[in-house]
Amino acid sequence: MTAPPNVQPAAGLPIPVLPEFNGTGRTDAYARAAYAEGAGIFRIMPAAVAVPSTTAALRDLVLWAVRRRVPLVPRGAGSGMGGGNVGAGVIVDLTALDGCPLVIRPEARRAYSGAGVTLRDLAEEAARAGLRLPPNPSSARFATAGGMAATNAAGPRSVRSGSVRPWIEAVELITGDGDSLTLRRGAPPRCCPAVDRFMRDAEPELLAARTTILARFPKTRKNSSGYALDAWLASGDLLDLMIGAEGTLGIVTGIEWRLVPSPTRYAGIRAALKELEALPKVVPQLLEVGPAALEYLDASFLRIVGREETGGLLMVEFEGDEGDSLEERLREARRILRPHSAALEEATDRRALEELWAIRHAVSPTLAGRDDGKRSMQVIEDACVPVGALREYITAVREITGRHGVEAIIFGHAGDGNLHVNLLPDLALPDWRRRVTAIFAEVTEAVIELGGTPSGEHGDGRLRAHTLQAIYGPEVVSLFRLVKEAFDPVGILNPGVKLPVSGERPFESLKFGPDAADLPGDMAERLREIERSAGYGVSRLELAGPL
Numbered sequence: 321m322t323a324p325p326n327v328q329p330a331a332g333l334p335i336p337v338l339p340e341f342n343g344t345g346r347t348d349a350y351a352r353a354a355y356a357e358g359a360g361i362f363r364i365m366p367a368a369v370a371v372p373s374t375t376a377a378l379r380d381l382v383l384w385a386v387r388r389r390v391p392l393v394p395r396g397a398g399s400g401m402g403g404g405n406v407g408a409g410v411i412v413d414l415t416a417l418d419g420c421p422l423v424i425r426p427e428a429r430r431a432y433s434g435a436g437v438t439l440r441d442l443a444e445e446a447a448r449a450g451l452r453l454p455p456n457p458s459s460a461r462f463a464t465a466g467g468m469a470a471t472n473a474a475g476p477r478s479v480r481s482g483s484v485r486p487w488i489e490a491v492e493l494i495t496g497d498g499d500s501l502t503l504r505r506g507a508p509p510r511c512c513p514a515v516d517r518f519m520r521d522a523e524p525e526l527l528a529a530r531t532t533i534l535a536r537f538p539k540t541r542k543n544s545s546g547y548a549l550d551a552w553l554a555s556g557d558l559l560d561l562m563i564g565a566e567g568t569l570g571i572v573t574g575i576e577w578r579l580v581p582s583p584t585r586y587a588g589i590r591a592a593l594k595e596l597e598a599l600p601k602v603v604p605q606l607l608e609v610g611p612a613a614l615e616y617l618d619a620s621f622l623r624i625v626g627r628e629e630t631g632g633l634l635m636v637e638f639e640g641d642e643g644d645s646l647e648e649r650l651r652e653a654r655r656i657l658r659p660h661s662a663a664l665e666e667a668t669d670r671r672a673l674e675e676l677w678a679i680r681h682a683v684s685p686t687l688a689g690r691d692d693g694k695r696s697m698q699v700i701e702d703a704c705v706p707v708g709a710l711r712e713y714i715t716a717v718r719e720i721t722g723r724h725g726v727e728a729i730i731f732g733h734a735g736d737g738n739l740h741v742n743l744l745p746d747l748a749l750p751d752w753r754r755r756v757t758a759i760f761a762e763v764t765e766a767v768i769e770l771g772g773t774p775s776g777e778h779g780d781g782r783l784r785a786h787t788l789q790a791i792y793g794p795e796v797v798s799l800f801r802l803v804k805e806a807f808d809p810v811g812i813l814n815p816g817v818k819l820p821v822s823g824e825r826p827f828e829s830l831k832f833g834p835d836a837a838d839l840p841g842d843m844a845e846r847l848r849e850i851e852r853s854a855g856y857g858v859s860r861l862e863l864a865g866p867l
């Protein structure tokens with residue numbers, strides 16, 4: 321697919337002379353290299369790095385980029401998996417924006433956070449007021465508010481709370497014209513060129529294509545792929561298009577969150593399933609009991625940590641307050657699970673529950689730390705299928721990866737039908753890239769056949785941009801382009817993310833193998849250490865060192 325004429329291809333950019341702005345700008349190789357990777361598979365040297373201190377400075381940068389037609393890559397902690405946080409343009413690091421303001425308003429059950437505030441800081445402040453944000457991405461320690469909104473992030477608790485989408489009341493952003501805009505639920509947005517273009521060029525087309533959109537969108541419990549046209553049709557709020565847009569429609573500077581009171585009681589049960597076939601039988605029944613989380617660890621991971629449960633482990637958590645019938649729900653879960661389980665373990669307080677969950681929390685660090693010639697790659701890592709199709713999906717992944725001789729580790733949010741798959745190709749094999757590419761294509765096909773989406777919570781990034789045509793069809797993808805052109809008419813905001821640009825292929829510019837771009841000094845090893853230790857909270861400017 322080729323890019324429309326106004327979208328600039330990002331590759332091969334000359335190093336720009338950055339404008340004067342309030343913040344830090346760097347074009348030296350060390351600083352650029354420090355931002356060449358995020359989580360996920362890519363390594364792309366950016367042309368420059370800009371760390372604006374204020375929203376006004378960010379706006380100046382966007383206006384400069386529009387004039388010079390320079391691509392900008394908005395970036396939070398860089399923990400996103402799909403490659404939306406790396407690119408050949410100017411990385412715009414938002415982690416210091418406006419000093420990361422955070423205000424909790426307990427009486428209104430609202431929080432306001434700047435884009436760079438981490439979920440951990442937000443959660444800690446909210447907890448002081450007895451409140452919390454219901455979705456809980458496991459990356460809370462470093463994931464930023466802007467990154468979570470931009471990917472429509474979710475977590476184990478999303479089986480009950482949904483993704484962050486319904487918990488965002490308003491976003492402040494800078495459009496691709498350099499305008500400041502606030503989008504608030506239920507309120508018409510202020511007129512500005514982006515909104516005018518949207519209403520003139522995109523809205524009538526979207527409304528006319530309502531039936532096609534609703535038919536083409538996956539009927540899954542979660543979806544972070546494409547622009548959320550289905551959510552926009554349901555709400556009429558432009559905010560819903562901005563959530564999950566991965567920095568391609570605007571740069572988020574602030575977010576108003578909805579909070580709820582924290583529960584006071586917890587209980588859980590962990591089942592060692594006798595066989596995989598039990599999964600589609602028990603998950604729909606357990607969903608009826610109202611779990612707060614419903615997570616699965618496949619035998620492929622259990623083998624790595626020396627366990628032998630062949631049907632995998634299913635973990636169910638319940639939450640409530642005094643007077644809630646947690647014991648009854650636990651009893652019901654036990655009744656559902658017992659016939660299908662080789663062993664059951666229960667917890668009725670927070671500490672015991674943490675112990676049951678420890679093995680789930682160990683997955684990412686265990687995989688990221690692999691250094692035995694096999695590297696953990698997030699390629700088919702975030703598909704979400706209808707819950708009834710879970711067994712078929714796991715069977716397809718095992719068959720396809722087995723046929724291509726690549727080990728695959730499967731785990732994740734069974735209650736939402738959203739499973740993460742980490743591939744562990746042997747980098748000593750000369751054709752590992754061919755195998756991984758083939759697996760990506762075949763698993764994507766299987767996901768489409770099962771009525772799924774390639775991303776339940778991580779977003780498309782650069783990795784999945786090329787799959788949208790197959791998932792949504794050409795008509796819906798052309799509607800995506802209308803939305804993009806309304807908010808980013810020159811095409812400076814994260815080109816190649818969500819919508820592909822010509823000349824870019826998903827398995828180029830990888831951080832693995834002999835073709836990986838050279839980085840100065842020991843930067844490659846330092847970036848690898850961030851990956852091993854999930855140290856995404858590290859300041860990349862500090863990593864680069866002074867000029």
Ligand SMILES: Cc1cc2nc3c(=O)[nH]c(=O)nc-3n(C[C@H](O)[C@H](O)[C@H](O)COP(=O)(O)OP(=O)(O)OC[C@H]3O[C@@H](n4cnc5c(N)ncnc54)[C@H](O)[C@@H]3O)c2cc1C
Nearest residue numbers: 396397398399400404458459464466467470473474567572
């Ligand atoms: C160990 C580990 C565990 C994880 N667990 C989860 C999980 O449970 N659930 C989950 O959903 N994800 C998870 N992730 C993925 C990741 O943490 C989330 O996608 C997170 O929301 C990304 O936040 P970030 O600040 O790192 O954003 P980045 O990675 O920096 O950016 C992600 C995308 O958002 C865009 N973006 C960032 N900030 C802005 C902004 N201010 N305005 C506009 N666009 C912006 C970027 O351009 C990019 O496209 C995990 C990752 C790791 C490494």
